[in-house]
Amino acid sequence: MDRLIYTAMTGASQTLSRQAAVAHNLANVSSTGYRAEEHRLRAVQVNSNAQQKGLPTRAFAVDASTHVDFTPGPMMHTGRALDIAVQGNGWIALQMPDGSEAYTRNGNFELNVNGIVQTRNGIPVQGDGGPIAVPPDVKLSVGVDGTISALPESGAQNTVSVIGRFKLVSPPDADLVRGEDGLFRMRDRSAAPTDERVKVAAGSLEGSNVNPAEQMVSMISLARQFEMQMKMLSTADANDKAATQILAMR
Template identity: 55%
Template sequence: MDRLVYTAMTGAKHILEKQANTSHNLANAATTGFRAQLDSFRAVPVMGAQLPTRAYVVDSTVGTDFTPGAIQQTGRDLDVALQGKGWIAVQLEDGSEAFTRSGSLKLSENGVLQTQSGANVMGDGGPIAVPPDVSITVGKDGTITTIATGFKPGAATVLGRIKLVNPPEENIVRGDDGLFRLKDDEQADADPNVVLIGGALEGSNVNVVDAMVDMISLARQFELHMALMKNVESNEAKAAQLLSLTG
C-alpha cells in the first residue's frame, strides 16, 4: 500500500505546481510577447538498498512554447513586433545579455532606448541613445532612423541598429524575470535574417481556452489523488483490524 502512497502523494504535490504554472500562463494571456510554459509528469524510481519497487512523480518543465503570437497593429513609432522566429537583445543592470519578444519600447529620461521593464535595448555597439526633438522610425532590419521635428527638418540620421538574434531554441532558458538567456550565459550573435514589423506588437501565445481546460483537469486529478490516499488509509485500518483478530 505504501507504493500507492508514494505515487498519490507526489502526484498531488506536483499537480499543484503545474496548476500554479497554468495560472501563471493565464495571468499573462494579455502580456506582450509572452511565451507559455510547458510541463509534463514522469515517474522516477525510489532508489534504495533493495530493488527499486517504489516510484514517485516528478513535474518536469520541458521548456517553453515558442509558437509566435498574434500581431496587432498599434501605429506607435516605438512599437515593434518580430515576424517569425527571433529575439530582441537587451542589456540588464549587471551588464549581461537577455532576450525578449516584447517590442513595446520607450525612451528613458536620458534618451536611451529601453523596454517597458527598463532594460536597455542593445545595438551594434551597445545601448542606443536617441537625441531629443526627433521622430523615430524602426526599419525591418532594426535600423533606428531619426528626423528632426523642428521648423527646418534635416536629413534622416541613422543612430544604429537593434541587435536581433535567433539562437537555437534548445539553448535558451527562461529566467525568473521572464527574460530568456543562453544556457551558458554567453552573448548571441546578431542574425540579419530576423525581421521586425514597425508600429505593431506581438501578443501572448497562451491559449486561454486550453489553459482553462487544463485548470479544470488538474483540479479533478488532485481530487483523485486525495481519494486514493483516503483509500490507502482505510485499507491500512482494515488490515490492522484483521491482524489484531488473527493475533
Template identity: 45%
Template sequence: MDKMLYIAASGASQDFLGTAVRANNLANAQTNGFKAQLEQARAMPAYGEGLPTRVFAITESPTNNYASGAMIQTDRPLDVAIQGDGWFAVQDANGQEAYSRNGSFELGPDGQLKDSFGRSIIGDGGPLVLPIPLSNINIASDGTISVRPQGAPETVLEEIGRLKLVNPEVRDLERGQDGLFRRTDGQLATEDAVVYVRTGMLEGSNVNPVEEMVNMINLQRHYEMQVKLMKQAEDLDMRGNQLLRII
C-alpha cells in the same frame, strides 16, 4: 498501503507544480511576446539502497511554445514586432544580455530606450541612448533607428544606432525566472542580418487561454483523485490495525 500512499502523495504534489505552470501561462495571456511554457509529468524510479519498489512522479517544463503570437497593429512608432523567428537583445537586472520578444519600447527621460518592464534595449554597441530632445523617430525593418533632431528640417534624419536582433537555435535557449531567455552555454548570441521587424505592431502572447483552462481543470481533477487514493490508503490501514487487535 505504503506503496499506494507514496504514489498518491507524490502525484498530488506534482499536480500542484503543473497547475503553477498553467496558471503562469494564463497570467501572461495578455503579455506582449510571451511564450507559453509546456509541462509534462512522468514516472521516475526512486534510487537508493534496497530494491527498486518505489517510483515517484516528476513534473517538468522541458521546453516552451515558440510559435509566434498574433500581430496587433498600434501605429505607435516605438512599438516593434519581429517577423518570424528572432529576438530582441535586452539588459537584465544584473546588466547581462538576455533575449525577449516584447517590442513595446519606451523612451526614458535620459533618452535611454527601454521595454515596458524598464529593461534597457541593446544595440550594436550596448544599451541604446537617443538624443534628447527629438521630434521624430523611425525604426526600419532591419532595426536601424533614425531620428530627426528637434528643429531640423523634416527631410533630415540622423541614424543613431541599430537594434541588436538575434536568432539562436531555440534548443539552445532556456527561460529564466525573470521571463527572459538566455543561451544554455552562457555565450552571447550574434546578430542575425535576416531578422526583420515591423514598426507600429506588437506581437501578442501565444497562450491559448481556453486550452490552459482545460489543462488546469484536468490537473485539479487529477489532484482530487490522488487525495481520494490517500484517504483510501488511510482507511485500509485503519482496518488492518483493527484486524490485528482482534487477533
C-alpha cells in the same frame, strides 16, 4: 500499498506545481510577447540501501523539465514608433545591469530622460555598439531590419539620419532558458550573435501565445486529477485500517 501511496502522494504534489504554472499562464494572457510554459513529469524509482530491497514497486512522480511554447503570438497594430514586433523566429537583445544580455519578444519600448531606448522596466535595449541614444526633437522610424532612423521635427526636415540598430538574434530554442524576471538568456550565459535574417514590424506588438480556453481546460483537468490522487490516499488509509483490524482479531 507502497506503490499506491508513493504514486498518489508525489503525483498530488506535482499536480499542484502544474496548476501553479497554468495559473501563471492565465495571468499573462494579455502580456506582450509572453511565452506559455508547461511542466513535464516523469516517474523515478525509489532506491533503497537496505540489504533486502524487496520488489521495486515504489516510484516518485517528479518535475522532469519546464517546457516553453515558442509558438509566435498574434500581431497587434499600435501605430506607435517605438513598438516593434519580431516577425517569425527571433529575439530582441537587452543590456542587463551586470553587462550580460537577455532576450525578449516584448517590443514595447520607450525613451528615458537621457534619450536611451529602454523597456518599460528601465532595461536598455542593445544596439550595434551598446544602448541606443535618440537625439531630442526628432521623429523616429524603424526599418524591417531593426534600423532606427531619425527625421528632425524642426529646421531641415528632409535629412534622415540613422542613429542605431536593434540587435536581433535567433539562437536555437533549446539554447534558451527563461529567468525569474521572465527574460530569456543563453544556457551558457554567452551573448548570441546578430542574425541578419530576423525581421521586425514597426508600429506593432506581439501578443501572448497563451490559449486561454486550452489553459482553463487544463486547470479543470488538473483539479480533478488532484482530487483523484487525494481519494487514492484516503483509500489506502482505509485499506490499511481494515487490514490492521483483521490482523488484530486473529
